[in-house]
Amino acid sequence: MSMNAKKPLSFRLATAEDVDQLVEIEARAGDVGWGPKAFLGEIEQQGIDGAYLWVLTDDETDTAIHAYIAARISPQSHTDDLEPKLDILNLVVDLPYRRQGLGRKCLQTAVQAGLRAKANKARLNVRKTNAGALAMYQGVGFVITRVRKAFYSTGDDAYELELGLLGAPDSF
Ligand SMILES: CC(C)(COP(=O)(O)OP(=O)(O)OC[C@H]1O[C@@H](n2cnc3c(N)ncnc32)[C@H](O)[C@@H]1OP(=O)(O)O)[C@@H](O)C(=O)NCCC(=O)NCCS
Numbered sequence: 001m002s003m004n005a006k007k008p009l010s011f012r013l014a015t016a017e018d019v020d021q022l023v024e025i026e027a028r029a030g031d032v033g034w035g036p037k038a039f040l041g042e043i044e045q046q047g048i049d050g051a052y053l054w055v056l057t058d059d060e061t062d063t064a065i066h067a068y069i070a071a072r073i074s075p076q077s078h079t080d081d082l083e084p085k086l087d088i089l090n091l092v093v094d095l096p097y098r099r100q101g102l103g104r105k106c107l108q109t110a111v112q113a114g115l116r117a118k119a120n121k122a123r124l125n126v127r128k129t130n131a132g133a134l135a136m137y138q139g140v141g142f143v144i145t146r147v148r149k150a151f152y153s154t155g156d157d158a159y160e161l162e163l164g165l166l167g168a169p170d171s172f
Contacts, residue, residue: 006100007058009066011109014043014053021065022055029092032154042070042089050076050084050117054109056102067093069106073117086114086165088124091133103136108172111165120166125151125158137161140172 014022019039026033045051050073055065070090075082088110093102114122125148126133142161151158 007060009056009102010059010062011054011056011106012062013046014039014055014068016040016043018055018065019043021063022068025065025068025092025094026090028095032152033092034090050074052110052113054106056106065094066097067091067102067106069110071110071113073114073119076117078118083121084114084117084119086110086117086119086122088122091124103133104140104172107136107140111163111172114165120164122163122165123160125160127152128157128159134159134161137163 019036022039023034023036026035026039039053042051042053046053051070052072053070054068056067058064058066068090069088072087072089073084074087075084078084088107091103091106093106111122122142124137124142126137128147138161140163142163144159145162146160148158148160150156
């Protein structure tokens with residue numbers, strides 16, 4: 001078998017045992033990112049608050065995390081004046097696995113959960129300078145809705161992006 005043969009991968013929800021690995025991957029991604037408390041907080045909210053943290057692992061051991069995506073759906077069901085929305089909070093593909101379509105797969109998993117919850121749009125923020133991520137989001141149909149000045153603690157600006165989910169986009 002060649003070293004590059006792609007292993008089968010599947011998504012599952014993260015558990016507390018994944019936190020150390022998630023923190024390592026986040027640190028490798030090089031951002032001022034989430035620490036153990038943030039990951040554990042999202043894991044504890046799962047199933048309660050429309051919170052999801054999916055990890056993409058190899059089917060063989062189910063332990064090697066290749067990528068993850070955190071999202072929230074709120075409110076969790078349609079009310080008279082509030083439509084559910086899908087907020088994507090964090091998405092990282094570990095360095096060796098980039099440019100293989102895994103980032104797009106993570107987005108697809110979150111969007112599918114949003115569609116099941118009848119969310120009318122997906123939203124996220126991305127650093128203005130993060131050209132790779134912007135290309136990925138715009139490639140699946142996200143559009144820039146505004147600039148958020150000094151959105152990050154580093155003082156960096158963000159773009160807010162949105163993708164309409166009504167009419168079931170099949171841009172993935
Ligand atoms: C952004 C990120 C999630 C993309 O993950 P990925 O698995 O490499 O992305 P995909 O392979 O699914 O890419 C899908 C498309 O997005 C675009 N894209 C992704 N990374 C890109 C890059 N570095 N430069 C230019 N275009 C890029 C391409 O159009 C790509 O399609 P192609 O490979 O067929 O040309 C990954 O680079 C990452 O984890 N970065 C660090 C964390 C981060 O920036 N997260 C997003 C913050 S909101």
